[in-house]
Amino acid sequence: MIDDYLARIGQLIRDARQHRGWTQSQLAEALSTSQSAVNRIERGNQNISLEMIARIGEALDSEIVSLGYAGPMHLRVVGGRRLNGAIDVKTSKNACVALLCGSLLNSGRTVLRRVARIEEVFRILEVLNSIGVRTRWINEGADLEITPAAELDMDAIDLEAARRTRSIIMFLGPLMHRMDQFKIPYAGGCDLGTRTVEPHMMALRRFGLEVTATEGVYHATVTPGTSPDRPIVLTERGDTVTENALLAAARHNGTTVIRNASSNYMVQDLCFFLEELGVHIEGVGTTTLTVHGVPHIDRDVDYSPSEDPVEAMSLIAAAVVTESELTVRRVPLEFLEIELAVLEGMGLDHDLGPEYKADNGRTRLADLTVRPSKLEAPIDKIHPMPFPGLNIDNAPFFAAIAATAHGSTMIHDWVYDNRAIYLTDLNRLGGRLQLLDPHRVLVEGPTRWRAAEMMCPPALRPAVVVLLAMMAAEGTSVLRNVYVINRGYEDLAERLNSVGAQIETFRDI
Numbered sequence: 246m247i248d249d250y251l252a253r254i255g256q257l258i259r260d261a262r263q264h265r266g267w268t269q270s271q272l273a274e275a276l277s278t279s280q281s282a283v284n285r286i287e288r289g290n291q292n293i294s295l296e297m298i299a300r301i302g303e304a305l306d307s308e309i310v311s312l313g314y315a316g317p318m319h320l321r322v323v324g325g326r327r328l329n330g331a332i333d334v335k336t337s338k339n340a341c342v343a344l345l346c347g348s349l350l351n352s353g354r355t356v357l358r359r360v361a362r363i364e365e366v367f368r369i370l371e372v373l374n375s376i377g378v379r380t381r382w383i384n385e386g387a388d389l390e391i392t393p394a395a396e397l398d399m400d401a402i403d404l405e406a407a408r409r410t411r412s413i414i415m416f417l418g419p420l421m422h423r424m425d426q427f428k429i430p431y432a433g434g435c436d437l438g439t440r441t442v443e444p445h446m447m448a449l450r451r452f453g454l455e456v457t458a459t460e461g462v463y464h465a466t467v468t469p470g471t472s473p474d475r476p477i478v479l480t481e482r483g484d485t486v487t488e489n490a491l492l493a494a495a496r497h498n499g500t501t502v503i504r505n506a507s508s509n510y511m512v513q514d515l516c517f518f519l520e521e522l523g524v525h526i527e528g529v530g531t532t533t534l535t536v537h538g539v540p541h542i543d544r545d546v547d548y549s550p551s552e553d554p555v556e557a558m559s560l561i562a563a564a565v566v567t568e569s570e571l572t573v574r575r576v577p578l579e580f581l582e583i584e585l586a587v588l589e590g591m592g593l594d595h596d597l598g599p600e601y602k603a604d605n606g607r608t609r610l611a612d613l614t615v616r617p618s619k620l621e622a623p624i625d626k627i628h629p630m631p632f633p634g635l636n637i638d639n640a641p642f643f644a645a646i647a648a649t650a651h652g653s654t655m656i657h658d659w660v661y662d663n664r665a666i667y668l669t670d671l672n673r674l675g676g677r678l679q680l681l682d683p684h685r686v687l688v689e690g691p692t693r694w695r696a697a698e699m700m701c702p703p704a705l706r707p708a709v710v711v712l713l714a715m716m717a718a719e720g721t722s723v724l725r726n727v728y729v730i731n732r733g734y735e736d737l738a739e740r741l742n743s744v745g746a747q748i749e750t751f752r753d754i
């Protein structure tokens with residue numbers, strides 16, 4: 246019966262593929278899988294998830310097998326299971342989006358290795374494609390090839406995709422080298438409260454960029470030949486503003502000094518990438534960057550972005566909350582030092598393996614084994630800071646960790662107006678979190694988690710924190726509409742299942 250069902254689905258897929266005029270290899274490429282896997286699917290010799298059927302439907306633009314792919318994705322979590330084994334950290338969302346924007350500087354072909362297949366990357370790819378840049382997943386979907394366009398068609402920009410991501414703001418730095426006037430839509434992204442773009446404008450103005458904002462659109466005008474005659478002092482040490490300044494400086498004919506620069510992981514990855522493009526940068530990893538720009542960049546370049554410290558933190562938190570022994574491989578150590586020191590202070594039993602280099606040849610990685618531990622609340626509050634402080638995006642994970650620890654923990658997310666508020670969603674799962682004000686939550690632990698059905702909070706990290714609590718709660722929980730998680734994590738459910746979780750993805754059909 247089951248085999249018959251698989252064979253019928255396989256036949257439908259073969260028909261839809263042939264109708265589209267595609268070979269098995271073309272479909273395989275669109276799905277980032279192998280031709281032999283497609284062959285097995287079509288012959289009914291491969292178990293196939295609803296999710297995969299939906300992806301095939303989407304790729305082939307076929308109603309027969311679309312099964313409501315366009316509808317929101319939900320997760321059903323059977324909690325209370327211990328995790329075990331080892332899981333690899335993927336490359337970072339934040340470096341990948343910066344590098345994709347950075348590829349606009351290059352007239353040559355850019356290959357980015359092991360790019361995270363996440364919604365945030367897909368949105369930027371849709372925007373790049375809409376303006377004429379060709380992109381293609383190669384090597385069975387592992388790597389991304391970007392072929393530039395001689396002319397960009399900004400009038401054709403995919404507004405819907407652009408509005409769903411804040412990273413679109415990083416088009417400003419590269420585009421100002423290519424045209425004197427252009428428009429991009431307002432930066433979007435998670436609902437974290439107001440996020441300023443003024444520091445971006447202040448930095449880029451020094452290169453001759455003026456931006457007026459009307460009706461959801463930034464109108465950019467460039468005065469060519471404008472040169473920052475003295476150091477650019479950033480008013481805040483933001484990551485994307487530093488990247489925008491770097492992108493503008495990269496093709497500026499001269500030397501630019503950027504002070505109060507972020508030295509966070511994605512900025513370092515962007516610097517290493519720009520160096521591959523021939524841009525010389527002094528001070529990488531510090532808060533003063535001196536950029537020796539190159540007016541024309543035409544290089545075939547091959548770069549491997551590094552692993553995501555925030556994903557590493559998420560996986561560490563998954564182990565802690567589910568009281569599991571888990572090895573998290575490829576942890577970018579330098580960007581988790583404070584987090585690990587705090588966890589050690591709380592009593593986390595863990596082992597760090599020998600260091601090795603990420604594929605970019607620069608970032609230091611190690612494998613980290615976390616063991617079940619009796620945690621105590623930290624004495625001091627959890628207080629993120631720009632790097633080298635405790636990562637701002639890692640602060641939410643301490644809410645779930647603190648909830649498993651004995652005692653009360655104060656988490657002070659001074660950065661975002663809304664994010665701490667969403668952490669109180671943990672109360673629906675049995676957490677005892679008290680919102681003291683929009684930025685501070687007091688977490689009482691330990692917690693006896695209980696299953697619940699709820700909507701995903703509209704912010705990436707709090708959404709993952711809720712998922713982790715569901716994994717710890719006995720019984721079946723449902724988390725609805727997880728686009729926001731897919732924005733930053735590749736196949737998170739599947740990968741957690743590979744180390745013992747039981748999470749099923751489903752959609753309203």
Ligand SMILES: CC(=O)N[C@H]1[C@@H](OP(=O)(O)OP(=O)(O)OC[C@H]2O[C@@H](n3ccc(=O)[nH]c3=O)[C@H](O)[C@@H]2O)O[C@H](CO)[C@@H](O)[C@@H]1O
Nearest residue numbers: 339342412440441481482483484485486511631637638660
């Ligand atoms: C694509 C990307 O890389 N996104 C990251 C980047 O966003 P991004 O660089 O866009 O962060 P924002 O510019 O929104 O900064 C975050 C907030 O912190 C405030 N702020 C920031 C730095 C500072 O020195 N002082 C200060 O007050 C800003 O005003 C803002 O309210 O950095 C954020 C903060 O690390 C991370 O959460 C995001 O994941």
Ligand SMILES: C=C(OP(=O)(O)O)C(=O)O
Nearest residue numbers: 411434435638705706733
């Ligand atoms: C806030 C985040 O990212 P973004 O800047 O993409 O909204 C995040 O990664 O948690």
